[in-house]
Amino acid sequence: MKNNTFKIPVSILLSSMACFAIGLYGALPWWSFMATNFIIALAIPQKPWVAFLTGALGVGAIWAGLATGMDLANNHLLSTKVANILPLNGSYVLLIVITGLIGFLLGGMSSLTASYLRKA
């Protein structure tokens, strides 16, 4: 893949799909998407910061998206309770943001590490 503008959306999409797919296997650890991100970033060479962003956006979007979907279907019942157990003042929005952020960070770091390995 030589076209960089094409590589970015493909990386994001792949990372999202792989994260979702491996997440379906509940018996695997919750961080298994880090392995899929790692492999994707090894397979698709990009600049380190681009690798980080694509991996981060891929996982962050799927985590935040899934959480939002489940939360809407639940009328924020559980998220509001959890946002009171965690020190978030009952804000389900903040809880979704943090959920997305964790996916974003871990996904990005995993891809970043892989891209450095490729060049190491």
Place this chain on the structure above:
Amino acid sequence: MRLLPFLASAIVTVSLVTVLNVQLPIGASKSPKLGYFLSPQHGFWKNAEKINANFDAHILAGDLKGKVDVYMDDRLVPHIYAENDEDAYFVQGYLHAKFRLWQMDFQTRVASGRLSEIAGADKLSIDKFFRRLGMVYGAEQTERMINETNPIMKATVDAYTAGVNAYLKQLSSEDMPFEYKLMNYEPEAWTPKKTYLFLMFMSYDLTGRSASADLQLTNTRDYLGFDLFDKLYTNQQDSLDPIIPMGTEFATASIHPVAPANVDFAYLHKKDSTVMATNESDAPEAPDKNNGSNNWAVAGSKTKSGRPILASDPHLGLNLPSLWYEVQITTPTHSTYGASFPGSPAVIIGFNDSLAWGVTNAGRDVLDYYELKFKDSTNNEYWYNGAWKATTKRTEIIKVKDSADVIEEIAMTHWGPAMYDAHYQNPQSKGRNLAVKWTAHEASTGVETFYKLNRAKNTEDYLKAISLWKCPGQNFVMATKTGDIAIKQQGSFVARWDRQGDFIMPGDDTSYVWQGIIPNDENPFIKNPERGFVSSANQKSVDASYPYYLGTASSFPLYRGISVNKQLAAMSNITAEDMQALQTNNYNVFAAMARPALMKFVQMESLSGAAKNMVNKMNQWDLYNHPNSEGMTIFKLIWDSVENAVWEDELSGSPIPLTTPESYVLVEQMLKDSNFSVADNIRTANKIETLKEQVALGIEKATVQLSLLEKENKLSWAAFKATRVLHLTKTNALSRLNLPIGGGENIINATSENHGPSWRMIVHLTDEIEAYGLYPGGQSGNPGSPYYDTFVDYWAAGKYYRLLFLSKEKLKANEHTKWHIQFSKA
């Protein structure tokens, strides 16, 4: 040179994921594993149940014999229609697990002393307490007896267990209940023993108060001396209105318990032991002394329809998920509806197509301590009857999270387990070696009582069913469609001599043994009395003409019973709505007696302006504990403060907390005497204080607090009381706080801070049974489900649901029926 950034990036990544994959300390507790907990495909988001979830399902199970149809109504109550009894209990187990798995697991862990396994060393003292009290030992006795002698109960509990485990087998880890994810542990298989452990826990909750009360009473007696003790903790209750009406004649006693010859010096006056305590640990909170309940049945002669009506509302700790789970079970042998315990098969309080039944706690003392003298520190022998007697040893291994196992070696004596010894003490045990003897240690087929009540057709069946009941002693009320009403206090009750077992007894002397268990037909019982109703509200069941000692009067709340009986006696043409109004009645009969008694000692002219104002407000109060009533808050704070002023000087010098005298002691003294001799402050030797001065002091002290409450706008009774239904982990975010509800201690609507009517039920025994009920919770134990706390607001408002008790065809067609779960053989 990209090696460095690679290493740096790898280190950061691994550190991040590690931090997010461990439980971090927050204050005294621990966070969930955040990454896992927030992962939308693994963590808590998976427990966010769809608001419009569809509960239809088809479940295949190898352990079933036939087909079972379950229809769920719009309150998520399952109506189970099975082709045979065992399949019905299998499905009951499955549904309990599907909706209440975590609580079943958690409650049996508490009962068996296994909290440290999930929560760490912090919980060790609670675990040790339950192990040493013999909770596991008792459950083992029952399990052995049922396995060896009772094939029907064994099959019932086995089918229930298989149902729970069938649910567990198909449960994937991402779908496990919310609390497992929060606390970071996993479900484990159910066993019949866990059902018996759960029932042991109910025995503890309803009779285990003696485990702390007996120690505290002993220490109080030692501190005050028996004579003063006997005055302040008198067993005399002048205003008692017992369950069995006064003047009823009792059968001649077949056992004549005799107090030992040395009782005065060796038991009642015994000096306290001087052995120093070692290894002190905290005991868990003692069971609430208000664990009680109301139940009653009115005969057709007093109802509008001419048919009996039965009411039952057990008062217990108010928790989410609730202790109760509503269910209908219909098989070719029987059809029953009511509240069941997640953890146990059958319906516990409910009705069938012939009769209805309910329970209240009997409050009788069935747990005693015996003081032991061990030969040496091995605890291998103890002194009994002039010789050394050998103990056996029971080993209990307590697993502790993140730490090594703790091993408890408990010396077993002929009395029971040596609960307190050099390895286990608390401030109240004061270094003594104590064996505990408790009727709950004996094997019992308690679950069979409910199994048979579910199927009972008439009064004889009811009596046969409850005759098997041993512990915790209960008042079983009953009403039949054919017009009988009855109540019986049933349990395994010790034939006691006066004050036997109120205090620690000498354990080296045969003369202190239990001299017998009272035969069932001598237990208090009444059927179709002339007054047209039977009732109980945890008061003493009988007057002083009953030949056996019941236990210390502090175990028998006095006032609710007076209220219930007075109102029932005055009612006629009763309807189910009238019974709902009575169950939620807020009249304060205690205040009605205590307020005028107190006012005899109030000298208005000597009070400050603010205090006068409060006393006036108190006197204008209508004596109802309504949510918005300010008079009740004022009365309560003034009364408590006066009591404190009167008793403080007697009790406050003790280094360990002593038992406070019951409120009726002061009320009855005030009504009798113009001046109560114990009111003299024993610490001011030169001055004799009058009760009037103590009352004034109490009122002024209360006024300070009341003025603060007034400023904060918290003077209304509901705001002050702040009733809450607490999640079992005491997490506020999962609880319902500050409910707008009246009632309280001594009130028929016995709703106090975190305790009260845990299931309200009214059954009108017409041809088609007309029943109402609800509990302060919801059918789903999942905090992420809209059915988690569905009934709480309705319950607080004193409203009821009509219970659907219908044949399969009628239920299928009912407008409230929403879902169908089919079970068939795999």
